[in-house]
Amino acid sequence: MPTPIIADYTLLPRLAAERRAEFEAMREAIEFDGALNDDALDALVESLAAPIIAVVDCTQCANCCRSLDVCLVPDDIPRLASALLIAPDDVMTRYADRERGAAQEEWAVVPEHPCPFLGGTLCTIYADRPHACRLYPQFTPDFRYNLEDTIEGASTCPIIYNVLVALAERVEPLPYDEGDES
Ligand code: SF4
Ligand code: SF4
Numbered sequence: 001m002p003t004p005i006i007a008d009y010t011l012l013p014r015l016a017a018e019r020r021a022e023f024e025a026m027r028e029a030i031e032f033d034g035a036l037n038d039d040a041l042d043a044l045v046e047s048l049a050a051p052i053i054a055v056v057d058c059t060q061c062a063n064c065c066r067s068l069d070v071c072l073v074p075d076d077i078p079r080l081a082s083a084l085l086i087a088p089d090d091v092m093t094r095y096a097d098r099e100r101g102a103a104q105e106e107w108a109v110v111p112e113h114p115c116p117f118l119g120g121t122l123c124t125i126y127a128d129r130p131h132a133c134r135l136y137p138q139f140t141p142d143f144r145y146n147l148e149d150t151i152e153g154a155s156t157c158p159i160i161y162n163v164l165v166a167l168a169e170r171v172e173p174l175p176y177d178e179g180d181e182s
Contacts, residue, residue, distance in 0.1 A: 002169065005162050007056050009063040016155035019165065023151045026168045030144055033171075042140040048166040049139055049159065056158045062114075062121040063156055064136055070110040071132040072096050083128035139163065 006015060016023075030041065072095075080095065081088040092108075095116065101108035110116065110130075117125045123133070137153060137160050153160040 003165050005052055005055050005158075007061070007158050009061050009156070009158050012063075012158065012161055013155045016161055019154070019161075019168070020151075022168050023154065023164050025173045026164070026171045027147045027151060029171050029173050030147060038142065038144055042143050044170070045139045045143045045163065045167060048170075049163045052159055052162045052166065056162070059121055061158060062118060062123075063158075065118045065123065065133075066114040067156055068136075069100070069104065069113075070115050070130055071101065071104070071106045072108040072110065073131050074107060076130040079128045080125065080130070083125040 006012070030036070036044070077088050077091050077096065080091045084091065086094075095110050096108040097111035098108045100111055115123075117123060117129070123129055137150075137157050139150065143150070150160060151164065154164050155161075
């Protein structure tokens, strides 16, 4: 029977820590599993994610908006300016930290937590939210090559956590090698 879906983000730090070794074993197995090619793996992950996304209500969660840096790209600036009724230069001054962005190999980030555009558990600029917010949580393409970062996200995002749990139930761990302990 599949593991029940967890929607309560407050449980995630503990649950993700408990599953960490299992997720890492799955990552190793996926990295070395030549039978499951990149496209097939992406398709599998998307098929597992769809019913989870349908059940987890982001409007009741907002944990990503509360706890993660929001990455910005240049195209976000005029859209934010229009949504906030301020000049693009003011968006840059007030909401775009280029230095902190560069440290993360991003163009800029919003330097506040929670995100200043969060109202309760809702985005107050939803129609004009940054590009990164539209994509999160992004599993594909290239799930295999981003799995390390995805595992890090399991303690923040219920969707990520549940997708990894569902995937771990389908991926055979690598055979145990006694030489690993040496
Ligand atoms: S802009 Fe909106 S969606 Fe993006 S982090 Fe802020 S509140 Fe969340
Ligand atoms: S994307 Fe994840 S962390 Fe963000 S609101 Fe939805 S379930 Fe919560």
